[in-house]
Amino acid sequence: MNLVFEHVTLGQRIIFGTGAAAENLATEVGRLEKNRVMVIAAPSQAALAREVTRGIPVAVHHSDVAQHVPFANAREARAIAGRNDIDLLVCIGGGSTTGLAKAIALTTGLPIVALPTTYSGSEATNVWGLTESGRKTTGIDNKVLPVSVIYDAALTFSLPVKLSIASGLNGIAHCVDSMWAPRTDPINQTLAVEGIRALSAGLTTIKNDPSDVLGREQALYGAYLSAVAFASAGSGLHHKICHVLGGAYNMPHAETHAVLLPHVLAFNAPAAPEATARIVRAFETSTATAGLASLYARLDAPRALKEYGFREESVPGAAELIMGAVPKSNPRTVTETELRNLLFAAYSGTVPTA
Template identity: 65%
Template sequence: MALTFEHVTLGQRVLFGAGQAAENLVAEVARFNAKRVMVIASGAGAQVAADVSSGIQVAVNYADVAAHVPIEKAEKARAAAAGHQIDLLVSIGGGSTTGLAKAVAMTSGLPIVAVPTTYAGSEATNVWGLTEASRKTTGIDDWVLPATVIYDAALTLSLPVDLSVASGLNSMAHCIDSMWAPRSDPINQALAAEGIRALSHGLPRIVEEPQDLGGREQALYGAYLSAVAFASAGSGMHHKICHVLGGTWNMPHAQTHATVLPYVLAFNAPQAPDAAVRIADSFGSDDSVAGLNRLRTAVNAPKALKNYGFAEKNIPEAVELILPVIPASNPRKVTPANLTELLTAAWAGTIPVI
């Protein structure tokens, strides 16, 4: 069968090197000829942000960061950027920090230099998300794509092992969803497969030896690949589920993705055999779900939505909210009954199998 597809590769500068974040940031600020820099970092990440930005002049340090980017937080940050006549945004931290920078860039057109300290992957996508009245809205806008990403595995050394695992499995979800998302194509499938391989090698090394830079570099590399694949392929069933759960019930982003992932894979894999084989191969397994389950056991992955604030009584409402946003291209038809079954299993933490 002849290959026919349309693929878009987003333009972005990537600087990768352990221990080089501060000097790379100096070079990027100079390259942009920026005079008024706004550094966005959470209060918990203030020291890391101070270290990374020690070589540049900072007009304002901004720390009012929250998960899922509440609209009121976005408006406040936008006002701060305008009030300080900012000409460059620097985000240092995880997905929430990057997300807030994106919210500012979306309305201002300001460039972003992203310095991730987790494996979220948001830094390599043109996807934004905002939450208002307990409803999370996502969209695509090239204005929000960071112009530069500075990866430094040394910045992830302080990330606790459990959060490293959850964050890495969030990236794994980008990879797996990219195999059957609405704009999936052979290029982003290849990127996703390599991302799965890198993450499946890196995460166990982090668990076994948290200070192993090699394992953290593999996880960062995999996170970048996952995000590039996701930005091209679009948001599939897994992400639609998690965006609803996170935005409506304010659930922790990474842990929610890490928990839901195996259930979506088990749901879709039988109806997407080519993708399932590719995923299995990337795990070094004969079966995609077994390969993911084996990795999850090795890294003691998050297991049940009930452990992260989601109540069983909320499943009917979740089904009602999720069903309309499931992509029509999903390999398996999603119904109220089978979605209820999936969410019930994810809530309870039963081991998913095909």
Template identity: 60%
Template sequence: MSTEELEMEDRSTDALSFEHITLGQKVLFGAGKAADFLVDEVRRKKAERVMVIAGGRELGIARQVTSHIDVHVWHDEVVMHVPVEVAERARVTAREKKVDLLVCVGGGSTVGLAKAVALTEKLPVVAVPTTYAGSEATNVWGLTKDERKTTGVDDAVLPQTVIYDPELTLSLPVDLSVASGLNALAHCVDSLWAPKADPINAALAVEGIRALSAGLPAIVQNPQDMRGREMTLYGAYLSAVAFASAGSGIHHKICHTLGGTFDLPHAQTHAVVLPYVLAFNAPHAPEAERRMAAAFSADTALEGLNRLRDEVNAPRRLSDYGFHPEDAAEAAQIALEIIPPSNPRSVTLKNLTDLLLAVTCGDDPASVPSDN
């Protein structure tokens, strides 16, 4: 019997007690099928005034995906971290045009804007992702105001249908594919010690790690490799479902602070911060660490993640994106107020500042921070 089987046998005697909520959502997955899928969904919902949300980079893709439906109104003002004023303008447009269905085509910022509209206007959303952000599979919304990002949970923002077409990710450059895929991986990792972590979302997270670990290197080796993009998109969905159930852990609270207050790019920030959070928490969450290590096929979770980062030439330091060492203390103070008290390791201003300093400079994740 293998070590992993023995561990599973040991755990099988433990009493299970947890509460798990599975979100209701239709998922359609198939390469080259997005336009046909969307036609069927618009007909099924009997929508007559469709508002399509797509930013500048995704407009061409959006026109391709929506080529077989009647679009009532186009909205292309998409801004990272969804500023409140941007959301309000989209809401006004939806209201004035009497929209009855939102279709968003793009990455996390695009889906985030659709969610912001759905939050107040109570409109159904069909999401067509072009990245691996995962926002489309969660009921979490986020808005930025006065340099502070606020998030919340509301079932009204959960897209009723998600259309996954791996071909739509072909336009995503390799470096952004890597950052976006590691953002998805961060959902998996955080889901193993977030406030509502349970055995079901843990299982999804572990499978997500396996899929992403296989898919991302394949994309780097051959950006046109459809199997790699299928595996990465599949892993991103699993990661998001796990995250939607488990909630935001320390990693996401840090990254929301860095994005909302310091306007750092979303996917790259998650990709850079992830190994430092893993090194910070893993010794204090041995069961989660063992499961992640097995998913990476490595002796330790950090070893597996670092090997993957080397394979895909992952981004390494926050200083590359405009974050400075003198910003670390302020970011730590803000994040400390929102990090869940259930985090496996005690979080202090000192060790959180140390972590952020290390992330800024790209130090070895295993060497920091201190326990002070």
């Protein structure tokens, strides 16, 4: 078959090195010639943020971070940036922290330097999200893409093993969704295969030995690849489901992605044989669902939405909301009944089969 596709690679500077975050950040701020920095970090990361930013000109430390980026939080953070004549945003944390920096950049155009402490991958995408009145709105804008990302495995040691696993599985969900998302192409599918391999190996190592630096480096590397693939390919069915559940039911981001992934993979895999074959090669197993199931067993991964506050009676309403967001490019036709069945299985923790 002839290759016919259009691919966009986002421009971004990546600096990778364990134990070098403070030094690399100071170098980047100097290179960008900025002198009024707004540092964004959740209260749990405050001490880490002050240590890492000791060598840069910080004008404001901001810690009002919440998951799914409530619009009220974004509005206040934008106002603070304006009052303090901020010329650079530095975010230190996971997806919620990066998301708040993106919300500020969306309206101000301020550049972002991101220092991830999880495997969410938000730092490598131009996707933003805001939540208001129980609805999560997402969009794409190159203004929100961090100009630089500083990866340092030492910054992830404060992340508990269970949350590391959920966060890394969110990265694998980026990879799987990239196989059949609206703008998928052979380049981001190839990145996704390597992302699955790196994340699977890295997460397994973290589970067995949380102090292993090499495992955490592999997980960060895989998270970056997964995000680059996702940024190019766009949001598939998996992410549309999770965005609805996050916005409407305030579900925890990483755990929701981890729980839903096996169900969406089992649903779509039979209808996308070429993409599924790539996933099989990444897992080096007989089937894609078997590969993912084996990984979940090794990691003792999150299994059921009911364990994270989702209620069974919410399934019909959630399915109705999701139907309005299903990508037309999904390899399998989706009905509301099938969505209900998928959500019921995810709610209860039933092991899916293709």
